[in-house]
Amino acid sequence: MKFLKPILSLAITVALVVFLNKSWNFGSPIPPLGKFLDPFHGFWKNAKTSEVENESISLSGLTDKVSIVYDSALIPHIYAANDNDLFAAQGYITAKNRLWQMEFQTHAAGGRLSEIVGKAALDFDRTQRRLGMVYAAENAAESMESNRIAKAMVESYTKGVNAYIQSLDYEALPIEYKLLGYEPELWTNLKSGLLLKYMAKTLNMGEKDLEMTNALKLFGKETLDLLYPDHEGVGDPIVDNTGNWKFNPVTLDSLPLAEPTELIAIQPMEKVSHEIGSNNWAVSGSKTATGSPILCNDPHLELNLPSIWYVVHLSAPGINTMGASLPGSPNVISGFNDSIAWGVTNAQRDLVDWFKIEFKDKNKNEYLSDGQWKPTRKVIEKIQLKGEKAFYDTVIYTHHGPVVFDERFHGESEKNHYAFRWIAHDPSEEVIAFYKLNRAKNHADYMEALDHYGSPAQNFVFACVDGDIAMRIQGKYPVRRKNEGKFVLDGTKTSNDWHAFIPNEHNIAYKNPERGFVSSANQYPVDQSYPYYINASNWEEYRNRRINKILTELNQIKPIDLMKLQLDNFNLKASESLPTFLSYIDSTQLKGAEAIAFQKLSKWDYYNNKESEGASYYEAWIRAFVPMVWDEISSSKVALPRPATYMTIRLMKEKPDLSFFDIIETPEKETVKEVIRKSFSESVAVIEKWKEEKKGDPTWADYKDGYVGHLLRQEAFSYHIKHGGNGSIVNAHSKSNGPSWRMVVSLEKSGIQAWGVYPGGQSGNPGSPFYNNLLDLWTEGNYVKFIFTADVSKMKEKELAVITLNPIAK
């Protein structure tokens, strides 16, 4: 019996240790507490100061020494002796600062989030697998590996990332790994492919083919063209080259398509926000104070931490470039070098189609194509669930692509199966395009580099120290017949397939236009004389007009003027709708809060500045008005597309008696007047409630409540910010979307001057002062002046720390 006590005590000790060494889930997940709280190795060790230590590290596979000089913003300036060492160093330093994010995003891209967060992510993961994200990334990785330059580049990058991963012990792991109780796996070329496809998905998946098919059936062709025109014909196209498209377009000789007459009860996937878009422009030297061109870019994406962008400077013989890179992918994506600058906005184009598939029987081994049964290919997707047994999903592939919707996934019955055709499934070599852009010296080099670019289609703005400015809308686009791609397609006839692609030399592009600037803001791309049919799920109608107006008016432009334009808060949408709204309100009848609201709105200058209250009242009003108009659409049993707000406002002015203005749940017959009146009262009530809850005035920044959220939606690592702007405004910052990177480059012959900022920080570590050091700058509308020199010795006084990578002596 005398052994009982010590044994019992030992058992408790061991049980405690085991318990505290494991993650648990009691309703909410609990990290392995002993490991996590241990101040020698746990989360405490992730806390850092702004002092960064010099390091000297051996990295196998390097041929020469690489110096990585951090400047005071923790931007790495990488000086290498050759390309391979350069990309290994880019991989290493990016992983050192952003490893968790890189892996998390590629897990998300490849449908593997359930491994980390459990069953909650299963539907998301299945969607990713069924969209063929891995299939697309495999094709991308394969084409990278078949190109000599791409292969060396990606392999070096991967080697650098893995050298960092292999150097890690528990103490050095990013805090998210410690919190969730898992460890990083080795990086692969496939992961770099996945990351690019994830971006492509974000930019291509605003599509609404299923919803448009339902709308066609329910509303008929005439209403469809009224509510959802191919383009609204407002503002300037990105490229106006009327009468100068001097080529013979590729045409398809097959019959025009039969339009579908079906209703589809499938619940479509969650759409990407329409607030994702971007601005870019370049002004020619004739309009600037220095006589040199200035180029600007601000891509609008969901604003997260760690940020989607990581600023790097890459320098080696033959290359000296700087700008925003995507963690997980080599090269600079939006940036400049000694000779040129370039930037990107999304080209919007429809690059996604859905083909209805007819299977021979339930086994789905064969499907109908031109009267014959063709074999399918089945891929079994294993989705590992955290702490549970794996989930298996069989995805059927046809020649179109994977069958996303069927009776086992978001389907309605065994009848409707839709295969997914997406341009990003095709092999392509974007890494080569960026490799060459990073090294381009002039317009001809830029054009040649872009010939390698496939997807997601982008508006590439360009400027050069020799004075050229240009725009090219580059991507791989299927040649389409009129209306093709707007609705679901009959997958049993190969005549409906994508048969040809627009040749690169027919793509929309121009150089040095007379107006002295080029610009793009996701609007309709081209004048009416361009010989190919173009459509998209949406075009931008406001930002582009404001940008072009300002750029037309400005002369003797300085970089600061264009920073102001990037931060311009003028609400063109409000200026075109609020006067009509107000004209329907009889202000003599208003009392209390409504009278005050009316007054604030009448006096508002249409600027969504931080302190503006008018902006909040307007936003609340339009948010109440639009759904009230389209109640027929949101209450429909099948999914229908919501018309663009621009169209809603135009119809309000031009067709006040349109039947859609009737509110279906009331017995009365409403017109625009009643909807405006009703939505006004509703919006004022919303603001009053807000005021009561927040105990303050509804200034725009407070009402909007800007939010930059950690990728895990972990409140402790996220920030609320006060910033002006909104969707459809040049400063396109809505609650959680907006300018994810702002860049201004002055291409002076005496040396490039460049500024940039993004809402985040160079370090992905929430315990580092560099986690959010750029966020405040961004919020205040400030920029970092970049240090850009190919001469490492000039970095001496500007360095925060130097990391030296040494080859391992043989």
Place this chain on the structure above:
Amino acid sequence: MKFLIQVLITIAICFLIQTFLPWWTMAIGSLAIGYGMGNKGGVSFAAGFIGVGVLWFGMAYFIDQTTHSILTEKVNKLLPLNSFVLTTLIGGLVGGFAALTGALLKQK
């Protein structure tokens, strides 16, 4: 007096062990010291608890001070208890039970 000595030795030895080895190895250290000191069960538990608790608190406090609480404030929002309290408690509990086990093994 023997109590105080056990506390101090626990702090010193566990500091050394933990500098190089995973967190749970401090339990082995605390157990061995508990055995070596031969205090009564309750005294040994208290010495182990306070020894490792003070060590963990001290280390955490040092990091917190040198990094201006940059991460402590964030992690406090994540955990059900203040991270200092939780760190001290968890370190202390494991250290205490290990020291108790050591003392009981000697007494048998």
